[in-house]
Amino acid sequence: MTITGCLENCCHTETQDIALVPSYRELEGQQVFGFNVLVGGKQGSGGYTPAKALDVFVRKEEAARLCAEIVRIFRDCGSRESRTRARLAFLLQDRGVRWFRQELERRWGKPLHAAGPELRKKHHTDHLGIQPQKRPPDYHGPQLFSVGLLVPVGRITTDQMRGVADLAERYGNGEIRLTVQQNIIIPNIPEDRLGALTEEPLLKELPVDPSPILRGLVCCTGNDYCHFALIDTKGWALKVARELERRTQGQKIAPLTIHMSGCPAGCGLHQVATIGLQGCRTRIGEEIVDAAHVYINGKSGPQPQIATDAMYDVPCEQLADALEPLVRFLPRS
Numbered sequence: 001m002t003i004t005g006c007l008e009n010c011c012h013t014e015t016q017d018i019a020l021v022p023s024y025r026e027l028e029g030q031q032v033f034g035f036n037v038l039v040g041g042k043q044g045s046g047g048y049t050p051a052k053a054l055d056v057f058v059r060k061e062e063a064a065r066l067c068a069e070i071v072r073i074f075r076d077c078g079s080r081e082s083r084t085r086a087r088l089a090f091l092l093q094d095r096g097v098r099w100f101r102q103e104l105e106r107r108w109g110k111p112l113h114a115a116g117p118e119l120r121k122k123h124h125t126d127h128l129g130i131q132p133q134k135r136p137p138d139y140h141g142p143q144l145f146s147v148g149l150l151v152p153v154g155r156i157t158t159d160q161m162r163g164v165a166d167l168a169e170r171y172g173n174g175e176i177r178l179t180v181q182q183n184i185i186i187p188n189i190p191e192d193r194l195g196a197l198t199e200e201p202l203l204k205e206l207p208v209d210p211s212p213i214l215r216g217l218v219c220c221t222g223n224d225y226c227h228f229a230l231i232d233t234k235g236w237a238l239k240v241a242r243e244l245e246r247r248t249q250g251q252k253i254a255p256l257t258i259h260m261s262g263c264p265a266g267c268g269l270h271q272v273a274t275i276g277l278q279g280c281r282t283r284i285g286e287e288i289v290d291a292a293h294v295y296i297n298g299k300s301g302p303q304p305q306i307a308t309d310a311m312y313d314v315p316c317e318q319l320a321d322a323l324e325p326l327v328r329f330l331p332r333s
């Protein structure tokens with residue numbers, strides 16, 4: 001489940017069973033902010049199915065109760081026969097969105113509000129770099145900034161994590177946030193402290209302004225800790241990304257995301273990236289080697305798009321060769 005209240009479209013909302021996205025309605029003569037409701041998204045179990053809009057708006061204070069009713073519909077009517085069909089997406093596929101909305105309204109006990117306007121931006125924001133913060137209504141101090149640090153493939157050492165905590169205490173108010181793209185944000189930094197922060201040695205390892213290739217790199221756990229993994233996703237992704245960085249140094253590369261999953265379950269959300277990689281194993285002569293299937297131009301957000309299959313069984317040793325033309329020339333959608 002994903003809940004997003006801001007307009008930056010930084011969550012991959014459409015990949016989730018239940019998704020709440022920001023909206024508003026005029027109700028009883030007042031503008032009321034709340035959520036539009038989507039249901040039935042998934043990544044694994046047969047691939048990406050974007051969540052479907054239910055044409056329902058819910059007030060913030062009623063959102064938890066509405067989600068509980070959605071879960072109860074799945075509990076009462078969803079499939080129990082096979083683990084791979086135990087997803088809301090299959091119930092929607094079998095019974096349809098219209099039936100689901102009617103069933104939800106019946107359980108809700110009163111008419112549901114129709115959805116309000118979509119407020120999210122078309123493109124994702126990754127929160128890296130230096131960003132001015134919104135001022136809370138009761139805050140009257142100096143402008144504060146957030147600083148987003150790239151954690152390459154989301155892998156951080158204990159020393160680096162202690163270093164980030166130290167920076168948060170010295171420059172901010174001790175808070176640290178984590179992003180959907182596996183990176184770190186240090187919020188609440190006054191403007192006159194930004195220069196010193198960006199000179200800190202740790203920011204050479206966790207940069208604020210990485211290359212476009214590392215910037216959008218996201219990876220599932222891989223075989224470090226997941227027994228479903230077919231390959232070492234993080235190790236390969238980093239190796240390939242560094243090679244692509246080297247090959248494209250000095251060239252203008254349009255923003256892109258590269259997501260890698262170690263198996264069809266798709267925890268790395270490879271179906272919603274500019275370039276998606278799904279780990280596999282393939283035979284070369286007598287040898288079985290690490291490889292990846294390649295997908296392009298998948299998208300979540302207000303205009304979701306199922307990725308196109310581009311290449312199968314590319315040996316990881318040749319991935320940089322296969323991806324270089326895509327990184328340089330693939331039109332971004």
Ligand code: SF4
Binds near residue numbers: 227
């Ligand atoms: S995508 Fe597969 S390998 Fe990666 S974390 Fe999920 S289940 Fe494990």
